[in-house]
Amino acid sequence: MNTESGKHHLIELARIAKTYGMGAYAMHALRGIDLHIDKGEFVAVMGPSGSGKSTCLNILGCLDTPTSGAYLFEGEDVGKLSRDQRALLRRHFLGFVFQGFNLLNRTSALENVELPLIYRSASAHKRHRRGREALEAVGLTGWESHTPSELSGGQQQRVAIARAMVTNPEVLLADEPTGNLDSTCSREIMELLCAFNKERGITIVMVTHDLEMARYAQRTIRFLDGLIDSEEPNGGKRS
């Protein structure tokens, strides 16, 4: 679809395997998968529990390292990066949205959204401006000073999305972003993600259990027992 990246894909996984434990107790989470994702794509990852989809997302997010295989991010071999270099890669190119929101308690929505900017050494003025803009983009203007406990689940996830989007990342990695939300909220969140994908060209990789949510994506990848079972494009609900 979108092939702006030219020669190479944005993300390329080659025979990625991940094994937990040793010997007889070894658990093979991934058994050698090949996968490529292009810039601007919206990919849904599905599969039963234990099929390796979350492990794959963690590897994509540079939170975990594969036991074997190669991971190229914009042609760069992530496997050769140190722990700190992987952190810097996350800081500058990746955004995360989690099922459990993972907002800081007793911290205002605005300060939560500003957090990644602090690690980017942005000035206070710039932080506030971009934080407000990000909250506005997820429709939470007026809720800046509320803490997570004062917000509904849907609102909390919006804050989390604003936090992920405030740095304008290359890739947004979402691990079951609607897993804790009701269907109305879920649809709103998905509309939001679709909008970011379409308007800002942000690549999104989303793990989900929910077929309806997966339909928002352009492509669905199904995992089974640590291998990719099927890959299919879907026109789905995208307008």
Next chain:
Amino acid sequence: MICQTILLALRAIRRNVLRSSLTILGIVIGVAAVITMVTLGDGATAQVTADISRLGSNMLQVRPGQGFRGPGGTRSTADMFEVDDAEAISREIFGLEAVAPTASRSQQAIYGNKNWSTSVMGTTNAYLQVRDWGLESGRQFTEGELRSGRTVCILGSTVRDELFGDQDPLGATIRLKKLSCQVIGVLESKGQTGFGHDQDDIVMVPLRTLQRRIAGNTDVDAIYVSAHEGISTNAVKEDIEAVMRERRRTAPGEDDNFHVRDMQEIVSTLTSTTRVLTGLLGAVAAVSLLVGGIGIMNIMLVSVTERTREIGTRLAIGALEREVLMQFLIEAVVLSSFGGLFGIILGLLAAAAGAHVLGMPFVLNPGIVAIAVVFSAAVGVIFGYFPARKAARMDPIDALRHE
């Protein structure tokens, strides 16, 4: 990077004000205790020194027995002095201002229906000169009164207050044992010594009166000597020792059966005693400071466990290991520095209040304040480091999964 890390640490502290204040409580109390103890101790030392210099640094005391030389000593078996001994010192030693033989007894002083247990001292006017002690009202003893042992007395201000209240005691007659005694003067107030001994709780009578009418012997308990300005008290001390050995027929090689103390000796004994006490109290307080430090470590460790998901989130967002380490470290240092600051303020206030209540001078010791600041900051670094390292080295996935 440091600026942003400090910002993160301050935000984290502000987010949990209650936990933060409980954390620093240990340090506050520890620092305050150390500062209070040491400041009060310094005040006590200063007061003791001042008191003694008020006694007169050119004063010497001669007492029978071996004084401080050993436990028990031989004081009880040594012969008492006689008035002749004092006269011999006064006659044979050069450079003396005054020589006062004294003898004391505990006695009830009675006036009307008032009754006060005090110390009756028999002496001469020379004692007032040695102690540099003036009269508030009335007069000193006359030569005649001293020679014939008349029943007249001079009251210390405490005794005056206890027996007479606001009344004028001059010319009144008080009773000491069965002895009726006319009040001829009142001493100026000298206040308490550094150990709480009330110097004004005294009734002075002519030495001969005490010997004949109260003690019933001719003993002299102690001889007070003051040297002229510029005369070495050490030289005077040696001279007195020579004279007394001769008079008491002490064989060469035999130990003195009397003791000459000069004020320098007393000063050094007393100040070293108060220093030891100050050190001891300070050490006890330092232990509480250490306990406060361990409290900080505990809270920081708990905080790391409690905030595992937060640490995971930060790491996922792209925080470096050293940034998380610095954040937690700075949190600990800021907390303990705040604790130190509050502790210093509290400690100085407590010391000032304590000094006021105990009537001691307030001596600010900048050294101990500096030590308290450095120590509390060090506590923050040392006890904050290990929890911080634990937090920073966490695997982001494990941290995120933590419930």
